[in-house]
Amino acid sequence: MNTEETKYEDCIIFLLAKAYQKAHGNFKKRLTAYGLTPIQHLILEALWLEDGQSAGDIGKKLVLDGATLSGVLDRLAAGDWIKKEPDPDDKRIIRIFLTKKVRGLRPKLSEERNQANDEIMRRLSLEEKVLLKRLLRDIQG
Amino acid sequence: MNTEETKYEDCIIFLLAKAYQKAHGNFKKRLTAYGLTPIQHLILEALWLEDGQSAGDIGKKLVLDGATLSGVLDRLAAGDWIKKEPDPDDKRIIRIFLTKKVRGLRPKLSEERNQANDEIMRRLSLEEKVLLKRLLRDIQG
DNA sequence: AGTATTCATTTCGTATACAAACTAATTTAA
């Protein structure tokens, strides 16, 4: 049904990769001043919404592979952003808590993220922004 | 101007990351049967359009960092997909040529990619597909 | 010519990503 040759510039996988690459790179640069990476920041965001989540909870919400998450959490703990504590009722589970180092940083980091978002979509109208988000969500199902 | 707290689920960086993750994972699975990765395939595509391009040419077209490209080309050469030959006129430049191993594979790989594209966007109408591609291109500038 | 600069690519270090194998703890079932 769809056998014509499509150049890679028209391939949705390529377009998503490059758009993500651009967005990620932009945010990454903004975060270097804080010593954080975009994914590390994402985990802090999740913990701001609910502190003490298990590693598995976080992975499920952020759609992060366990193997990936394990390393990210290690680096966050090494940087004293979080503390890992085994759940007293089920010692398989590790609960993640924010440290005091993170206090007061939330507004600044949110502002950076909002600016990054704005810059990435600066060429789009408000309708287009809303639509793009909707389409990306539809893709993930 | 944009100081309200946005949950990460509404963050364009997050949405792009997850949509890309899904698309990439889908295509990656399809390609394992061939022993290729999505990026390796992308480079073959670029060479099908024009064989003998330099590493720099390929990097520019595919928006790939030189450091990244170097490793990918090494692995492609190790798998006998490509051959690296220094340009006779400028020995700084390395030209990349497809090997005979790739012959006849193009239609199959294109079909896999088209199927991956279709599956990723299966929930979208034709108009939405066109629009999504346009918006992603707009983001890249 | 000889030196400085620029250019193409590689190397190194760090950080995602994910499959697969592994450990340890809990639950299920026989």
Added chain:
DNA sequence: TTAAATTAGTTTGTATACGAAATGAATACT
């Protein structure tokens, strides 16, 4: 109640990704 299956998390191995430094080659400048 003990063996089997499941679950949570880590480890290992491979593949992007990219900044920064290094290498080697070509060009520019004096």
